[in-house]
Amino acid sequence: MDQRVSFITLVVTDLEATRRFYVGGLGWEAEVDVPGEVLMFRVADKVVLSFWVEAGFVAEVGQRPTRGVPPVTLAHNVATAQGVDTVLEQARAAGASHVSEAVEREWGGYTGYFADPDGFRWEVAHNPGEIGRSVLP
DSSP states (O other): OOSOOOEEEEEESOHHHHHIIIIIITOOOOSEEETTTEEEEEEETTEEEEEEEHHHHHHHHSSOOOOSSOSOEEEEEOSSHHHHHHHHHHHHHTTOEEEEEEEEOTTSOEEEEEEOTTOOEEEEEEOOSHHHHHTOO
16 A cells, blocks of 8 residues: 555534635635535645535444544644744634644744634644655645
8 A cells, every 4th residue: 555645534514614714714725615515625736635524424434423622633834933823813814713822842843723613623833844844835
């Protein structure tokens, strides 16, 4: 098996709220948008972030997802510390909840967090290390 991820799919309770947040608030452009079913964004070369309504998940997977803070974070790496502050402010303006101010981390980076309408946590990071630089556009 190749070492890669092609799709990351998150289950959401309100696809319209998700659309308002990501498309209307953050300015993302959907690659696939099927109202009431799924919303997909190309987030990197050969990587798609998909938001799927809960009913579709239950029908296909056979289990209702748990609620609460999902034990996963998504990360958006930027080239500068100022870029972190800019993205966090954009997320706040888009209606993100639980926005935490960015802080200097012991590993040398600068990061803060926000949550989307379903509580998925996004880390906005400036990672000055080699691996951080390698994922920048």
